[in-house]
Amino acid sequence: xxxxxxxxxxxxxxxxxxxxxxxxxxxxxxxxxxxxxxxxxxxxxxxxxxxxxxxxxxxxxxxxxxxxxxxxxxxxxxxxxx
Amino acid sequence: xxxxxxxxxxxxxxxxxxxxxxxxxxxxxxxxxxxxxxxxxxxxxxxxxxxxxxxxxxxxxxxxxxxxxxxxxxxxxxxxxxxxxxxxxxxxxxxxxxxxxxxxxxxxxxxxxxxxxxxxxxxxxxxxxxxxxxxxxxxxxxxxxxxxxxxxxxxxxxxxxxxxxxxxxxxxxxxxxxxxxxxxxxxxxxxxxxxxxxxxxxxxxxxxxxxxxxxxxxxxxxxxxxxxxxxxxxxxxxxxxxxxxxxxxxxxxxxxxxxxxxxxxxxxxxxxxxxxxxxxxxxxxxxxxxxxxxxxxxxxxxxxxxxxxxxxxxxxxxxxxxxxxxxxxxxxxxxxxxxxxxxxxxxxxxxxxxxxxxxxxxxxxxxxxxxxxxxxxxxxxxxxxxxxxxxxxxxxxxxxxxxxxxxxxxxxxxxxxxxxxxxxxxxxxxxxxxxxxxxxxxxxxxxxxxxxxxxxxxxxxxxxxxxxxxxxxxxxxxxxxxxxxxxxxxxxxxxxxxxxxxxxxxxxxxxxxxxxxxxxxxxxxxxxxxxxxxxxxxxxxxxxxxxxxxxxxxxxxxxxxxxxxx
Numbered sequence: 001x002x003x004x005x006x007x008x009x010x011x012x013x014x015x016x017x018x019x020x021x022x023x024x025x026x027x028x029x030x031x032x033x034x035x036x037x038x039x040x041x042x043x044x045x046x047x048x049x050x051x052x053x054x055x056x057x058x059x060x061x062x063x064x065x066x067x068x069x070x071x072x073x074x075x076x077x078x079x080x081x082x
Numbered sequence: 083x084x085x086x087x088x089x090x091x092x093x094x095x096x097x098x099x100x101x102x103x104x105x106x107x108x109x110x111x112x113x114x115x116x117x118x119x120x121x122x123x124x125x126x127x128x129x130x131x132x133x134x135x136x137x138x139x140x141x142x143x144x145x146x147x148x149x150x151x152x153x154x155x156x157x158x159x160x161x162x163x164x165x166x167x168x169x170x171x172x173x174x175x176x177x178x179x180x181x182x183x184x185x186x187x188x189x190x191x192x193x194x195x196x197x198x199x200x201x202x203x204x205x206x207x208x209x210x211x212x213x214x215x216x217x218x219x220x221x222x223x224x225x226x227x228x229x230x231x232x233x234x235x236x237x238x239x240x241x242x243x244x245x246x247x248x249x250x251x252x253x254x255x256x257x258x259x260x261x262x263x264x265x266x267x268x269x270x271x272x273x274x275x276x277x278x279x280x281x282x283x284x285x286x287x288x289x290x291x292x293x294x295x296x297x298x299x300x301x302x303x304x305x306x307x308x309x310x311x312x313x314x315x316x317x318x319x320x321x322x323x324x325x326x327x328x329x330x331x332x333x334x335x336x337x338x339x340x341x342x343x344x345x346x347x348x349x350x351x352x353x354x355x356x357x358x359x360x361x362x363x364x365x366x367x368x369x370x371x372x373x374x375x376x377x378x379x380x381x382x383x384x385x386x387x388x389x390x391x392x393x394x395x396x397x398x399x400x401x402x403x404x405x406x407x408x409x410x411x412x413x414x415x416x417x418x419x420x421x422x423x424x425x426x427x428x429x430x431x432x433x434x435x436x437x438x439x440x441x442x443x444x445x446x447x448x449x450x451x452x453x454x455x456x457x458x459x460x461x462x463x464x465x466x467x468x469x470x471x472x473x474x475x476x477x478x479x480x481x482x483x484x485x486x487x488x489x490x491x492x493x494x495x496x497x498x499x500x501x502x503x504x505x506x507x508x509x510x511x512x513x514x515x516x517x518x519x520x521x522x523x524x525x526x527x528x529x530x531x532x533x534x535x536x537x538x539x540x541x542x543x544x545x546x547x548x549x550x551x552x553x554x555x556x557x558x559x560x561x562x563x564x565x566x567x568x569x570x571x572x573x574x575x576x577x578x579x580x581x582x583x584x585x586x587x588x589x590x591x592x593x594x595x596x597x598x599x600x601x602x603x604x605x606x607x608x609x610x611x612x613x614x615x616x617x618x619x620x621x622x623x624x625x626x627x628x629x630x631x632x633x634x635x636x637x638x639x640x641x642x643x644x645x646x647x648x
Contacts, residue, residue: 015556016553019553020553023553026549033542048546050546051547054471054546055551058550058551058558059554061465061472062343062561062562065340070567073344074568076568
């Protein structure tokens with residue numbers, strides 16, 4: 001059965017734009033913080049390091065769950081139903 | 083006279099057994115944590131909580147340390163009592179006597195375990211906990227839960243046996259039974275294995291999602307708080323600084339998130355995250371520094387609150403809609419906005435949003451890994467945090483609350499007052515510990531905390547991590563679409579493997595029995611002919627036939643008794 005889209009789902013392209021902008025702003029803040037601390041503070045030398053880690057980490061999780069997990073570990077039945 | 087807090091729970095259990103859900107019982111149900119605290123109060127130190135108090139009870143040649151009160155036990159005891167108050171509120175409408183009795187004994191024995199001063203007392207409460215929690219796994223409305231109960235008992239019997247064997251070894255060698263740092267000799271390894279079973283460390287983790295997803299909505303709210311946290315407590319007491327725990331903890335954290343990513347059932351998803359969060363805690367215990375132990379103990383406290391809140395939300399969804407699979411849910415945001423708001427706090431807390439308790443305690447754990455120069459563990463923690471936000475904060479939230487339900491919208495529902503109060507209590511505490519940990523959390527941790535979790539760099543890094551994950555989720559949403567599938571875990575070994583072994587063993591027995599019966603039948607036929615020939619020549623025809631019938635009857639009864647009736 002094809003899932004109908006809700007308003008929340010239909011608004012996803014706009015959400016991508018917004019969250020991407022938030023990431024960019026946070027990266028600028030990271031740059032400012034790095035600059036202010038002279039690279040010596042508790043901030044990494046890459047201003048957008050954590051945003052990139054979050055973005056790539058999420059892709060990696062989905063790739064593992066889809067590629068390895070669903071291929072080898074998921075079955076279309078239930079122990080208690082067979 | 084010794085007034086152990088367990089007696090308060092025992093009293094409530096006996097009262098429920100005798101009176102059922104009377105008004106007095108309902109009052110005791112709500113006031114139970116206060117009664118337990120009143121029992122504990124005379125033994126609490128009054129000159130500073132870092133002081134150590136003990137209560138020893140001589141029993142024969144043994145000296146049982148019923149109470150050992152220090153910062154660690156006060157911390158666990160305090161959060162257990164507070165959570166018990168909220169869980170009892172959540173379970174206010176429960177009518178089943180057996181479930182109420184089990185929940186009292188379970189919570190009381192958990193309290194007894196974290197107050198235990200020696201291994202023998204810990205073992206006694208450990209076993210009461212296992213039996214009482216098995217009753218909570220049983221859901222009379224779901225036939226399959228009975229099988230989950232047996233699997234739960236099987237695994238916990240294994241853990242209990244390891245614990246008992248370790249105890250016997252220690253006693254036979256005349257060594258101390260004090261609940262203190264244990265060497266990793268044979269007995270120590272057995273204790274480690276027993277604690278690992280309750281902590282659901284891989285490879286003995288599969289019982290947790292199996293049991294917690296099968297229990298009643300209220301049962302899972304109790305279950306998620308105590309068993310694994312008592313195990314974390316036991317690990318802190320006995321194996322702080324043990325390197326094995328870093329490896330096992332890291333494996334549990336990664337494996338928990340991986341299975342949560344694939345899970346369809348909400349309570350299974352939350353259970354896998356429980357394994358993941360316990361992995362965080364145990365890695366902190368393995369690091370063994372003051373910051374690591376503080377992080378582990380603090381995260382145990384935080385986890386009880388936000389995980390309890392999430393299980394309360396999941397239980398409410400199940401009891402109000404009858405569904406617990408993401409593939410069967412959707413659009414709950416428009417059905418009950420109050421539930422959404424309360425649930426979101428739990429989801430944000432576990433994801434580590436600044437201002438909530440998960441952020442504070444995770445930060446302590448991450449800092450402990452960095453300060454111990456364990457860069458690999460620090461990176462793994464960060465990656466697992468991404469997976470946590472992705473699976474609970476985004477996947478579960480989106481598909482349960484915002485996406486369209488494939489089978490049409492669900493009806494509206496209302497939250498009862500006790501459920502709303504219980505969930506609101508968890509929300510309040512998540513904010514309290516998250517906004518001002520220096521006042522409400524740090525003074526109760528085992529060691530003084532000298533780390534600022536609210537530095538600008540740390541807050542910014544966390545926000546970046548969350549924003550990056552959210553952006554990725556919006557791209558990946560279709561890949562995470564829930565499907566009604568079973569995720570094979572290590573419980574496959576004893577579910578299918580056990581069945582295979584049973585069939586393998588019973589087949590030769592069945593064949594042997596059939597062959598034996600065939601041979602016996604042929605021998606009896608031959609004997610029958612011989613007897614007929616013999617008796618027909620010396621006695622009247624009727625006598626022989628009667629005797630043969632009698633012999634046949636006796637032999638038949640013997641065959642039935644030893645063969646078919648086996």
